[in-house]
Every structure is written in structure tokens, then in C-alpha cells.
Amino acid sequence: MEVIRRARATDIEALVRLFGAPGEPLAAALRELMNTPHVTLVVAEDDNGVAGTAQLTVLRGLAWEGAPRGLLEGIRAARRGVTSALLTWGIDEARRRGCTRIHLDSGLNRGDLRDFYARFGFEYSYQGFTRVL
Amino acid sequence: MADYTIRRARREDIGAIVHMLADDQLGATRDDPSDLKPYLRAFDEIDADPNQLLMVVASGDDPVGTLQLTIIPGLARRGALRGQIEAVRIHADHRSSGLGTDLVRWAIDESRRRGCGLVQLTSDTSRTEAYRFYEGLGFAPSHTGFKLKL
Numbered sequence: 359m360e361v362i363r364r365a366r367a368t369d370i371e372a373l374v375r376l377f378g379a380p381g382e383p384l385a386a387a388l389r390e391l392m393n394t395p396h397v398t399l400v401v402a403e404d405d406n407g408v409a410g411t412a413q414l415t416v417l418r419g420l421a422w423e424g425a426p427r428g429l430l431e432g433i434r435a436a437r438r439g440v441t442s443a444l445l446t447w448g449i450d451e452a453r454r455r456g457c458t459r460i461h462l463d464s465g466l467n468r469g470d471l472r473d474f475y476a477r478f479g480f481e482y483s484y485q486g487f488t489r490v491l
Numbered sequence: 492m493a494d495y496t497i498r499r500a501r502r503e504d505i506g507a508i509v510h511m512l513a514d515d516q517l518g519a520t521r522d523d524p525s526d527l528k529p530y531l532r533a534f535d536e537i538d539a540d541p542n543q544l545l546m547v548v549a550s551g552d553d554p555v556g557t558l559q560l561t562i563i564p565g566l567a568r569r570g571a572l573r574g575q576i577e578a579v580r581i582h583a584d585h586r587s588s589g590l591g592t593d594l595v596r597w598a599i600d601e602s603r604r605r606g607c608g609l610v611q612l613t614s615d616t617s618r619t620e621a622y623r624f625y626e627g628l629g630f631a632p633s634h635t636g637f638k639l640k641l
Contacts, residue, residue, distance in 0.1 A: 379569045380628050387570025394542070394564055415563055418543065420505070420580050421512050421523050424533025428641075453641045461613070462637040473635075479639045484613040486634035487625045491603045491610060 359408060360402040360440055361369030363448040365392070369401050372408035376434040399432075400447060402440045410435030412444040416455050428460035437475075445478050495590060497597050498547040500545040500557065502538075505530050507554040508547065546582075546597065548590050555582040558594045562605055574602025576612040595628050 365373070370388055374381045391399045391413070402410035413432035418424070430448040435441040445462075452460040462480050464471060472482055500508060509530050515523040527624045537543045547554035561575045568616040576598045581591050612637050614621045622632070 368514075373566060377492055377566055379566075384566060385569040387566050387616075390527055390564040390570075390572075391566070396540070397564065398565075411566070413547055413565060417561060417575075417577075418533055419559055419578050420508060420530050420533055420539075420545070423523070423529040425529075429563075432565050434503050449639065449641070451509045459638060462639070463613075463634050464637065475637050480637035481639070482616070482635060483638035484615050484636040485620050485622065486611060486636050487608050487630035488611045488633035489599065489623075489628070489630045491599070491607055 359402045360443045362400050362402050365399040365401050365411065367392070369408055369411075370412060372401065373411060376408070376411055376436075387414070398451065402435065404440075404467075409437065410440035410444055412448055414448050414451055415456060416452070422458060425458040426456055428455070428457040430450070430460055431463045441474075442478075445475075449478065475476050495546050495548050495550055495555075495593070497546060497594060500534070500538075500547045500554070502531065502534060504547055504554045505534050508545075508557045508580075511554075511557055511562060511582055512578065514583060515580060544601070546594065548594050550585065554582065555585040556590045556594055558598060560598045562602070562607065568608055571608025572606055573605040574598060574605070574610040576610060579612075589622065592628065595625075601630070 370381060370385050389395050393438055397417045398414045400412055401408045411434050412430060415429040417427050423470060427491055431446055435444060449460060450459060462475060463486060504525060505527055509522060509524040512523055536546050544560045546558050548556035558579045559577045563573050563575055565573060579591060599610050
């Protein structure tokens with residue numbers, strides 16, 4: 359059973375493993391994340407250590423009467439069960455912070471993922487666009 | 492030819508911005524400019540955060556377009572900062588004059604200036620003409636989004 363807790367600077371090794379990215383830029387990003395008030399970075403820990411991570415960003419906008427919205431992203435997990443625990447955490451935390459809706463970004467729109475997210479109540483709703491700078 | 496300027500939104504612009512949000516196929520059902528109190532509360536919070544920029548394009552001093560840019564750190568893509576563009580609206584009387592393009596270009600430049608590795612935005616799956624607009628500005632479809640109402 360996983361325990362979800364806030365990420366710490368000492369989690370960097372596990373995060374490097376989960377993201378498969380070099381340590382130095384990731385350590386700088388981790389410091390930035392820990393210092394950004396609207397961002398909560400968590401890790402899921404089981405008996406063998408860190409098995410997953412997720413980022414919840416609470417965004418404020420004027421639309422929807424100015425209600426905050428949660429953006430759940432950067433999910434990396436060793437197993438589907440860990441992803442489930444992170445999704446459940448993200449939904450609960452967004453609700454606790456007064457968000458009226460939560461968005462989940464996924465690189466993929468595979469049918470099996472759609473079904474998986476649907477179990478948590480998520481519906482396919484938008485197309486994401488990116489421009490690399 | 493009207494004189495347009497892009498500037499940060501001010502408190503007195505909020506009524507005009509909410510009108511633009513409500514005058515929209517999706518916003519019409521969820522936004523109501525008759526009571527600005529909740530919007531002003533949200534504006535004060537956005538305005539106090541250096542990583543959130545609520546912008547307007549103004550004709551003279553009147554807002555005729557709006558966009559929000561939020562700078563978000565993250566671990567993906569080697570820990571790149573991202574610029575997130577949201578709530579792009581142009582007043583019905585000023586559409587097709589390139590203002591949307593100017594606003595989005597401004598957000599791309601600002602994101603670059605702040606060291607972002609990418610700019611991202613999302614568009615509701617029902618807004619098909621928006622897809623062409625963003626692709627014309629160099630955006631590529633990259634991910635899908637899921638939503639849950641809480």
C-alpha cells in the first residue's frame with residue numbers, strides 16, 4: 359500500500375529514475391517546484407521506496423466565476439496501482455483546495471487509458487497543443 | 492485603423508473581460524457579468540502572483556481581447572518551465588483583425604523571455620476552428636486532456 363507525501367529534496371534520485379532525465383536540471387526544477395506556492399509535488403512511497411510521483415497545480419483564472427482549477431500532470435508510476443493512488447490523491451487535494459474541476463493531461467488518448475481514467479470520473483474533453491521554444 | 496496596445500489587465504478592465512468570457516459558446520452557460528465580486532477576488536489573486544499574467548489588448552484604453560499566461564515549473568521535459576496560455580477571447584466586433592494572433596504571439600515571446608522551454612494550451616474538443624488557428628501559430632497537437640467536475 360502506497361503512502362502519498364510531499365516530495366523532498368532527497369527524493370531527487372528516485373525522480374531522476376522515474377523521469378529518466380539527467381539529475382542536474384531536474385534538481386533545479388525540483389527546487390523551483392518546492393518554492394512555488396500553487397504547486398504541490400508528491401511522491402508515492404511503498405515498502406521498497408518511491409514508486410511514483412504527481413504534480414498538482416492550482417490555477418486561478420477569471421472563467422467559471424474565478425473558481426480555481428486543478429491541473430494534475432507529471433504522473434510517473436511504477437505500476438497501475440500507484441497511478442490509481444496518485445489520481446485519488448489529486449482529486450481529493452484539488453477538492454480540498456476549493457477547485458471546481460480538475461484537468462488531467464495525458465500524452466495519449468488510448469482507449470484503455472480512457473477507460474482507466476473514466477473509472478475516476480474523468481472524461482475526454484480537450485486537445486492539448488504545444489509549441490517548443 | 493484603430494490603435495491597439497497589449498498591456499496587463501487592471502481592476503477596472505474586469506467587467507469588459509468577463510463580458511468577453513460570457514459571450515462565447517461555452518462561457519455563456521458558466522459566466523455571468525452581472526455580479527463581478529467573485530471575478531474581482533480572482534483578479535486580485537492573479538495580479539499578486541508574478542507567475543500569472545492576465546493581459547488585455549486594448550483599443551484606445553478599452554479591452555477588446557484578453558488572454559492569461561501562467562508560468563508553471565515541472566519535472567517533465569528535463570524540468571523545463573512552461574508557459575500555459577488560457578482564456579483567449581476577442582470581442583465579437585474586433586475579430587478577424589489579427590488581434591488573437593498578436594496576443595498569442597505576445598505570450599510566446601514572453602514565455603521565451605522568462606526561460607520557458609515550451610508554450611502549451613488546450614482547446615475544448617468542440618472548438619474545431621481554434622485548432623486551425625493554433626496550428627497556424629506553430630502549435631502542434633501533442634496531448635489529450637481529461638476533465639472531472641468536482
